[in-house]
Amino acid sequence: MISFYHLADIHLDQPFSTLASVDGFPSKRREEIFSEFKRILKQAIEEQPDFLFISGDMYEHEYTKIKTIKEINEYFSKLKGRVILICGNHDPESKNSFYSSYPWASNVFILGRKKPYMFFEEKKVCVYGIGYDTGGGQFRELETIKTDRRYTNVLMLHGDADLSISTYNSVNSELLKDIGFDYVAMGHNHKMYVKDNIYNPGSLCQLKFDDEGEHGYFKGDLETKKVEFVESRSRKYADITIPYEKLSTFEQEYTDKSTIYRIKVTGVKNENDIINPIEGYDYLHIIDKRELPKRANCETVSQGIKGRFEKVMNERIMKESPEEKEIYKDALNLGLKALMNEGLDLE
Ligand SMILES: [Mn+2]
Incomplete structure (x- = not known):
């Protein structure tokens, strides 16, 4: 031997x-x-x-x-x-x-x-x-x-x-x-x-x-x-991709607390869909891979433009004389309506 x-x-x-x-x-x-x-x-x-x-x-x-x-x-x-x-x-x-x-x-x-x-x-x-x-x-x-x-x-x-x-x-x-x-x-x-x-x-x-x-x-x-x-005695590793809607079932499905988990969450990210932390596992790392919905994307951009427009106009209003202030206020309101795609009511 x-x-x-x-x-x-x-x-x-x-x-x-x-x-x-x-x-x-x-x-x-x-x-x-x-x-x-x-x-x-x-x-x-x-x-x-x-x-x-x-x-x-x-x-x-x-x-x-x-x-x-x-x-x-x-x-x-x-x-x-x-x-x-x-x-x-x-x-x-x-x-x-x-x-x-x-x-x-x-x-x-x-x-x-x-x-x-x-x-x-x-x-x-x-x-x-x-x-x-x-x-x-x-x-x-x-x-x-x-x-x-x-x-x-x-x-x-x-x-x-x-x-x-x-x-x-x-x-x-x-x-x-x-x-x-x-x-x-x-x-x-x-x-x-x-x-x-x-x-x-x-x-x-x-x-x-x-x-x-x-x-x-x-x-x-x-x-x-x-x-x-x-x-050998070793922790297992689990690389998991899971849609946001199914995330709540994770704990029932994966019961081994010692496994090293990496969870990629997929799907569409709506405004109030937050990912709650999952507790009680030795190692769990959640990566949010969700995409923003198309409409929400546009809104974010226009909100950016609206915000900037509002800021510039308000700064201007502060500086102007009382009569001029009114003209700029009107311009601000019309401008915001235009940016929100609302019908403009011009006299
Ligand atoms: Mn080697």
């Missing part, structure tokens, strides 16, 4: 600025992601797998402080097996990266440009790592890999398989098969997929409205090739 855990795209310390419309929610969400990651690490410490693979984007290079890294490393150090990490595009291989600068525990190994593979003799496993460094294109390394069939060969790759729209590190699954990997531990794409022996767990927790589907990690045995997907 060669037991393993395979995670990717935890994105620790992501700013979650799109969730800022609810006060304090971004930092709450950051903490939730971190504690879910730690919960899984604790479980790994109980089960002691031979390998823990993390296929990139474990943290956000721009935002993560050394405190986070220190805490993770403490968990890693309690594992008897090997922890193998590669870089992702959010935590790229660079001189000032924690991957190169932090004094990681002795069972933690970072694969990449400097150390592209490692043999673990006691389990007869060879792990190759193709992470991300600035510029991308690391997948070309694949052409240089010759696997030794006496070993169980694992490839960790931060990129995509068979996805032509990926801007970098998109690899052909047939090529991976030809090279002879027994298990391909992907990372980068936040949606989970499995294709033959290519496993992409997706982001550990859902991080965006459009990262639909299940989120979690893989757990398995490299010898029997039995792999299972374990769902």
